[in-house]
Amino acid sequence: MTTRGFHPTHVVPREGLPAFQTPDPSRPATPLDPLLPVQLVGRRGDWGRIVCANGWSAWVDGRLLVAVPQAPPRAGAPPAGAADPRPLLARAEEALARYRAAAEELAAGRLDAESFGERTRGLRTGVVVDGESLWVYDAEHERWAYCEGARLTTYAATGQLSAGAENEGRQPTPLVPRTPDGR
Template structure:
């Protein structure tokens, strides 16, 4: 079930994040684990602890220091941004990945494959998408990054790779004061 007011403010770090039903205070085992790069909405902060809500309404507490912040408000349409590109190719890759998963689930449900074959066939599949009216946050598995699109541009928000030489050169040639807010967050692969 989708929460109508869900607006992601953060993503989980690249290796996921343990979660508890309330602030951990010495608990040995988390009650759940957030998937890597999962979009979440931080709704409360208590010291280092953050109460988060997922798009399906599930709530938990996590170590807020490890969350990767998304820009708020989202990037503005029409404003030039570094690392901007056409969103359609990534949308097509996400659509193919979801289609691949849907087909595999159908094969499993019809009994044409067993659970182990299903798991093996999905092992390398990674996809993420949050659509909120005209805004979309997409996970680009080919480049291990989260991107934001307003429908006209695709802008990297969080990535695990270092910027390419070409993007570093573009950032250095940008007008003074422009690059700091346009560089993507670097996800720490803990």
């Protein structure tokens, strides 16, 4: 049962996370499931007070929580610092084509597992298409970008963007992406 008004701000990391009734690691812990949605409602140093969808509250190591991206920019709103999406889409297509070619050779027996690993090592791409909305991973700048057709904007970045990304008109974005109104 989800508590009314519950909006997750974070998820538990893939490894799970111990939760405590008080911010004291010497007390008994309750394990939280991996990727469990939680709402961060307070902090005390590195400790984070979370609330789960069922209303249960606990303390966790807040540094380990994974932020949930906010909604993408609204379609039709003028993008700030946007760039042409085609070069990034071409890089994603190239990475996927290289992976597919190696997978086909592996399946056909023309490549062994070790060679497959060598050929695909370092390939990173990600694409989500939902109607007119597109999220694409830019491995070169370690960021997710959002596109609604003609313009690409940074959605979330794992750190500061490189000078190359900034020179392409994109601004550095923190781990927590901008809200639709640009804040």
